[in-house]
Amino acid sequence: MKKSLSLCVDLYGCPNRCCHCWLGHMPNRTMEAGADEWIVAQFKPYFEKIDFYSWLREPDFCPDYRARWERDKALSVNAVPERFELASFWRLVRDPDYAPFLKELGVPAVQLSFSGLEETTDRYVGRKGAFRELLRATEILLNHGIRPRWQGFINEENREELAELLRLSETLDLPRRCEALGGEFRFFVHTGSCDGEARRLYPIWIRKDHIPPELIPHFLDYENLWPERELCRLRRDDPRPVVPHNGGEDLVLYVSNDYDLFFNFTHMRPEWRIGNLKTDPMDELIRRVMEEDTPALRAARAISLGELIRRYGDPASERAFDEEDYKQYLLNRYLEESNR
């Protein structure tokens, strides 16, 4: 039995609809009063330590975020939830009290995500004005002594724009301004994983040889990026199955706003549902979690990586993948097909 649980609940939703969203788009719905306490109470008998998060999409996407943070801490059991280097850029540009709140908590840096320049980022975030909000959020953070960190999701459509974005960060003098705050400015690009909404981006997935040279030093884990054709060649006879699992002592579980329970492996689609907190007995849900006994994981154990590649891999493709992301992409294709 694992002793420690991170419990993340989609209590409020998210203002964005990003094309790279690995969780998948879900309706925004504020859960009823008391849902947080009730959910924690279901897990308390099974874990010595629980860190509770009232969000799994956008942090602080509720007007009373100060009280919410106190409540998240109070609901946690023998643990304090982490802040991470994440915040809501939607709130940063709308609420003058928010950046001081982050500063009070000692948040040293905040990650901001781009998909290119103005028109492209607006389209990928799903909101007109998102790009300008990201630039304003950058200034607000700096004015409050918090370093912005820029992340770019790259594909064939936006690769040159991301190179321009790097130049824009230099024009805005972000490296020097972050250094003046005692840290470095981080700019990095990556593909993101190919699940959730990002699966739709497969046709325009970046080719390794199309990555602009100036972005290579900023590419996350560039050495472990493989063309799809090479992964197909190397693994086409691999007899091992692709079975994601929660490693170590810590378990992370997600709860959707209709009380469905998920692991944090991949998107929150029906085939990955562990069960429902309102309708399934808790002992049975915990058994499924601990024994990793769900329909998706049973199906995953029954097919080899080689077979997944033979069915779904493209041996002529130059698309660039991290190997683990690629395996998850193949597995999700198989599960979707099996569930049709």
Ligand code: SF4
């Ligand atoms: S990637 Fe994050 S911010 Fe974007 S839609 Fe998904 S949960 Fe919301």
